[in-house]
Amino acid sequence: MSRKPIIAGNWKMNKTLAEAKAFAEAVKGKAPSADLVETVIGSPALFLAPLAEILNGDVIEVAAQNAYFENAGAFTGENSPAAIADLGIKYIIIGHSERREYFHETDEDINKKAKAIIANGVTPIICCGETLETYEAGQTAQWVESQITAALKDLTPEQVSNLVIAYEPIWAIGTGKSADANTADETCGVVRNTVEKLYGKTVSDAVRIQYGGSVKPENVAEYMSKENVDGALVGGASLEAESFLALLDFVN
Numbered sequence: 001m002s003r004k005p006i007i008a009g010n011w012k013m014n015k016t017l018a019e020a021k022a023f024a025e026a027v028k029g030k031a032p033s034a035d036l037v038e039t040v041i042g043s044p045a046l047f048l049a050p051l052a053e054i055l056n057g058d059v060i061e062v063a064a065q066n067a068y069f070e071n072a073g074a075f076t077g078e079n080s081p082a083a084i085a086d087l088g089i090k091y092i093i094i095g096h097s098e099r100r101e102y103f104h105e106t107d108e109d110i111n112k113k114a115k116a117i118i119a120n121g122v123t124p125i126i127c128c129g130e131t132l133e134t135y136e137a138g139q140t141a142q143w144v145e146s147q148i149t150a151a152l153k154d155l156t157p158e159q160v161s162n163l164v165i166a167y168e169p170i171w172a173i174g175t176g177k178s179a180d181a182n183t184a185d186e187t188c189g190v191v192r193n194t195v196e197k198l199y200g201k202t203v204s205d206a207v208r209i210q211y212g213g214s215v216k217p218e219n220v221a222e223y224m225s226k227e228n229v230d231g232a233l234v235g236g237a238s239l240e241a242e243s244f245l246a247l248l249d250f251v252n
């Protein structure tokens with residue numbers, strides 16, 4: 001089964017407008033062919049429009065880092081999936097552990113967001129992952145299975161086939177302490193088996209699963225060599241243009 005690799009940067013709450021634009025100008029025209037790998041920049045909402053404009057026609061896609069689950073209304077401070085879709089944005093990251101922890105997002109919210117995003121023709125990148133405590137208690141598989149089952153509730157097989165899921169162990173995010181490639185492969189395998197149990201093998205063979213947590217140019221190829229790892233969701237190492245582009249070198 002060959003799934004197209006997908007490398008996505010997640011800038012989190014970093015950069016000014018000038019820095020975001022300079023980054024886009026620096027990477028424009030430099031990513032490998034979209035036949036080999038999909039390349040995505042996850043930007044704060046403020047910079048989505050200028051990034052989409054600079055990268056219009058380039059192989060690099062832009063992703064939002066969040067969206068609300070309503071298309072309009074009295075929801076001060078939120079951004080709708082409809083408005084994000086209207087900018088030509090292809091992906092929206094949802095359920096990141098930082099959103100779950102600091103902004104109290106629940107599995108139910110994430111499921112509603114997934115549905116609203118898909119209804120607007122955008123692909124969600126749905127994050128899951130366990131705390132250090134859960135990992136050390138040997139409960140990772142049950143935890144991730146439960147998060148994924150809740151996030152996918154009521155989605156159709158076709159919708160799930162087109163999704164991207166990111167497995168990000170919380171203990172490996174921004175810590176420099178990455179899960180080793182076999183552990184990442186094993187838990188991405190748990191995600192795939194969960195999808196298979198819910199939707200069957202055709203769907204689980206199609207869904208793309210990223211690993212995230214201290215991925216760098218030096219270790220990305222090892223993750224990408226694993227059966228169940230189809231991509232990476234990268235924080236720190238996606239912030240500088242040179243390092244971001246170096247994450248794509250594994251295709252050569």
Ligand SMILES: O=C(CO)COP(=O)(O)O
Pocket residue numbers: 010096168172173174175176212213214215233234235236237
């Ligand atoms: O949370 C992450 C990406 O969403 C991972 O962040 P780091 O790559 O900085 O560990």
